[in-house]
Amino acid sequence: MASYTATIVWExxxxxxxxxxxxxxxxxxxxxxxxxxxxxxxxxxxxRYSDPSGVxxxxxxxxxxxxCHMLTFLYLxxxxxxxxxxxxxxxxxxxxxNEAGRFWVSRVTLKPRIDWEGARPAASIIDELHHAAHDxxxxxxxxxxxxxCEPAE
Numbered sequence: 001m002a003s004y005t006a007t008i009v010w011e012x013x014x015x016x017x018x019x020x021x022x023x024x025x026x027x028x029x030x031x032x033x034x035x036x037x038x039x040x041x042x043x044x045x046x047x048r049y050s051d052p053s054g055v056x057x058x059x060x061x062x063x064x065x066x067x068c069h070m071l072t073f074l075y076l077x078x079x080x081x082x083x084x085x086x087x088x089x090x091x092x093x094x095x096x097x098n099e100a101g102r103f104w105v106s107r108v109t110l111k112p113r114i115d116w117e118g119a120r121p122a123a124s125i126i127d128e129l130h131h132a133a134h135d136x137x138x139x140x141x142x143x144x145x146x147x148x149c150e151p152a153e
Contacts, residue, residue, distance in 0.1 A: 004032070005031075005032050006029055006030070006031055006032075007029070007030040007031075008027060008028070008029055008030075008039070009027055009028050009030070010025075010026075010027035010028075011027075022048075022049065023049060024049055024051065025040045025041035025046055025049050025050045025051065026038065026039070026040045026050075026051035026054055027039050027040065027054075029055070029060075037054075037055055038051065038053055038054040038055070039054045039055050039056065039057075039060075040052070040053075040054030040055075040056055041056055041057075042056035042057070042058050042059070043056075044095075058093060058095065058105055061093065061105055061108075061145075062091050062092070062093040062105070062108050063091070064139050065091065065108050065110070065137070065139050065140060065143070065145075065147055066089045066091040066108075066110055067139075068137040068138055068139035068140065069089075069110055069112075069130075069133050069134060069137050069140065069147075069149065070087050070089060070112065070133075072132075072133040072134075072136050072137045073087070073112070073129055073130065073133035074087065076129050076132050076133055076136075077129055080125075080129070082116065082121055082125075082129075083116065083117035083118065084114055084115070084116060084117070085115045085116065085117050086114070086115040087112060087113075087114050087115075088112070088113045088114075089110050089111060089112040089113070090111050090152075091108060091109065091110050091111065092108070092109050092111070093105045093107070093108045093109075093145075094106055094107045094108075094109075104145070105145050106145060106146065107145065107146045107147075107148065108145055108146070108147050108148070109147075109148045109149075109150055110147065110148065110149045110150070111151070111152045112130075112149070112151050112152065113151070113152040114126070114151070126151060130149045130151060131149075133149075134147060134149060
């Protein structure tokens with residue numbers, strides 16, 4: 001079994017009183033491979049105190065689902081002897097309220113556009129690969145969010 005780590009660090013600026021909720025939401029995410037990125041709350045959620053240059057958790061969640069689907073799709077395509085030259089996905093997430101009135105990312109729609117080496121495989125094969133990629137994606141198997149795939153081909 002694999003184990004993964006991420007280090008999340010936030011520090012209060014000395015001039016921010018904190019208890020009034022008027023503090024900066026910017027922070028850092030560092031990963032075990034050495035990459036660190038700027039993160040923040042979503043400007044849609046906390047407009048005045050978010051850092052719009054940072055990646056917010058909602059964006060990261062959508063990117064994680066998209067990335068996992070893509071990596072699984074590429075693996076399955078290669079296994080079938082199909083060559084992918086480029087894969088681009090402009091994934092979109094929708095935030096809504098659940099039955100308890102709490103916000104959650106209820107739906108993520110993947111919109112992959114794939115450039116193939118040689119002749120494009122039949123639509124049925126591409127559809128089969130996307131379905132299998134969804135079924136085998138570790139992240140999709142870990143969430144209750146509806147994940148749709150609408151290839152833009």
